[in-house]
Amino acid sequence: MLGAIGLLLACQLVGEVVTRGAGLPVPGPVAGLALLIVILRLRPGLAARIRPTVTVILANLSLLFVPAGVGVIGNLDALSAHGPALIVVLVVSTLLAMLAAVGTFIGVRRLTERPAP
Incomplete structure (x- = not known):
């Protein structure tokens, strides 16, 4: 188990180093995932x-979203101040993404x- 976690973290670290060092506009974990795919x-x-x-x-991925939920609760004042605008942006962007997919x-x-013969 430690070897597998080490491999995952090493790929993420290499991805971070490469993207930051080269100034690439790609998140480090994405580059690390690409490296992991090449290795596999x-x-x-x-x-x-x-x-x-x-x-x-x-299986336990939902635990990683707890910090995001805490961040939302911690910024309730910003949500209450800009709530309607955020809802409009979320709805419009979701609709645009769905239209782009279609x-x-x-x-x-x-x-x-x-064409039919």
């Missing part, structure tokens, strides 16, 4: 060894459809 493609047996640890981490789906479907 090069050593497929490693995936089976880290799977139990990763399964436990994913538009992308329709565009890909048109590009991949074959």
